[in-house]
Amino acid sequence: MILIVVLALVAGACSPAPEGRIGGTVRVVGSWSGAEEAAFLAMVAPFEASSGIVVDYTGTRDLNGLLWEGVAKGRAPDVAGLPGPGQMVEFARHGALKDLSGVIDVQAYKAGTVPTFIELGSVDGALVGVFIKATLKGLIWFNPTVYSLEPPQTWQELDERATLAARADTETWCVALESEATSGWPGTDWIEDIVLRESGPDIYDEWVAGRLPWTSPEIRAAFSRYGTVVSNGWGGPTQQLATNFADGGNPLFSDPPGCLFHHQATFMTEFFRTRAGARAHDYDFFPFPTIDPRFANSVTGGGDLFGMFNDTPQARALMRYLVTPEAQSIWVQRGGALSVNLQVSSYPDAVSRRAADVLRSAERFRFDASDLMPEQMNEAFLQAVLDFTRSPTELDFILNGLETVRLQAYASDALTGPAQ
């Protein structure tokens, strides 16, 4: 009997049949617009050509609201870019997301993908989200013609060298927080990077898991340090709040320059080129400086998740395609994106390659904290950053408000929908 089974296994272990033309349309919703939307459409173009399926893409910054509305009305898109792992959990527990284990080649996906991203895409043992690209956050961008000193290794060195490099009317930082429904996220990224480097990954994890009060000294210290950035930022709070994140790095390249440094993720190169007219040699980066040496070589990052809301042949085919190295290489080759697939190494320039090296050589990687938080907490965090940027003296009031939300948001762990 065992022999029969073994023979059956060996006989079955042949390669899968290639997928033919299917036709039809798959409705996709994502948060990308502009250059990112163009990159996504370029990514799916070969899929459309080979499968005959039309990818009907809609971009929105209010992705979460649109998806919940679609789920509630039974008009969810077939496939969607998910706002983040935290929101993904809510959609999965609501029963809106399909289990992908029978949809994609799970073994191939796991073999090529960083395990922590697979874990982030799983809910209660089921794979419901796949990452199609990754982002290294916490990079400090600069214009080499404006800042020509050695990259600082520590926060103290950064302060010292910023003083040395400063010119008249040039502030240390560029800050831009506007992003429609998700305004404030560049500020939450700031807080997260500071918490990780100042208090370490353990505190970071406790914070993300809702076990650390927002009024704790660690979070208070992070807000305070971010406050020094804002106070040394170009344009003042009003302009920082009103400037779209995509234009946040423009003052690096103006004459005279408005700021020395801009804190942003890898995707910012796309906006340097398209919004500020910069060329490849006009910008460079150094990793976020060490604040506490015990937590050196820690990085934060993010990624773009995809989930399937409707189980159609077209949606299945698209999901299968998006996780392939071939598909992910297309976006990566356009610049500004890193792949979660470790087989992808076709980075187009030195900056992208160096960013990939920083990401892969880091001893500790942590996913964007706000994306892991429950939606209610995430929204409160965004608003808190905007409020603090506007009124830094109100920190106690702001943190107490966040703490009140924490007690509510994490208490109802089995969330079934967005905050009303």
Add this chain to the structure above:
Amino acid sequence: MTIPRTLPRPSEIPWSQVLATGLFALTLAVLVVDVVLWGGQRFRAPPVTFVRGQGILIMEMFMAVSYGAMGWLLAHRISRNPLGWLFLVIGVVTAMQMTATFLVQEDHQAFRQVDYGDLWAAWLSSSVYLPLLVGLFVVVFLRFPDGRPLSRRWGYASWLAAIGTVLVIATTGLSPEGLLWYPSLPNPIALSVDARPALAVAAVIGLVLLVSGTLIAAASMAVRYSRAGDIQRAQLRWIAVAVLLLAGGGVPFLVIRYALRLDYAAGEVMLIVAVGAACFLPIAAAVAVLRHRLYDIDVIIGRALVYIPLTGILGGLYTAGVAGAQRVFVTLTGDRSDAAIVITTLVLASMFTPIKNWLQAIVDRRFKPGAGHGHAAAPHVTLETLSARVAALEQAATGIPTAASSASVGASANPEAVSEPASPVVVATAVGSTVHPEPAASVVTPPAETPAPSNPATGAVGSRGSVAAATPTSGAPGHV
């Protein structure tokens, strides 16, 4: 009269004892590594299916220690009985599968693929550990306590379980969907997706065989219990309960783990139940050994229960004493002094015996039959009690010789020559003018010349209902 010990051949002693000690030490060493790794991860719940908290891992650590300790004891003392070795293997593999888990969690900290060695460790842990554990449990169920199945026919359950184990290992180990227990990891030897139907069929066949073997083995324990005499029943009672619990908790979990998809929270609860039931088996074995003298090795466990806490207490007192004394010296003289160490050592030396006696009394009270209510069952006390009761019998009924008195005298003259634990005895008590045999609080095995059923594990004799000879004897080697 001292019965000479029946010692194993000298060439066997070091080998089995060294191996048993080595395996137990390995278990403990691996557990230390586990705790260090996990502590470095702030005791976070690892990326393992059905594990969302720390409780299940703590239970598994207890399981590894308890199986290792009981296995060491049994393998050390009765090396020819396979049960001790099985327990030792269960302890070691349980500790090692946790190491794999914590290494996987460590790899999740960085933006990298899992280390190749860790991936293979995870494969072993995910594919081999649970089926192997079930297979080992089947053997334990079938062979407890004497190391042999009830009959050859019952022994076929081992073969069912063995084939089932191999099939389940093969099907999960070749799964095209990654590792079963570590859902974020790929399978290093995955078959193609097209093999999925064949694997599913093989998995079901394997599961049916494994479950059948488990149920038959559990049934054999029930049959063994029903056929046993009173003393054997007392020895087997806890074990039988543990076996039934383990079968009852483990089989449903096996089915949902390998054949059905279940709600995640329910799976988590069933895993906790299964591991909890597994933890109960060595506890039951310890109770059988201590309270019912299974294998006649209760003295060793009793000593371990005294000396392990004694070591901990003295160590703690020493540390605290030295620190406290140093503080006093710094306060008085402004400097530290070696006298603090000397004084603390002297104080502790004087406390050694009282603490040891206190612990011994607790252990005796808890585990020594007939030594309840605050009285330690010292041999001479037991014999004096026995003498008094026999004397009472003399008054109530005539003609019973007072040999117990002479035994008591003998014990008083040479207490060390008497076995430390109270031995099984059945004393005839007088009710009115009628003599009724009934088990006394202090149970003594019948004299050598009294025919009695043999102890299933060791061949020691003992029987309820036989009127006591006044000379207390014991089935344990070396007892008077």
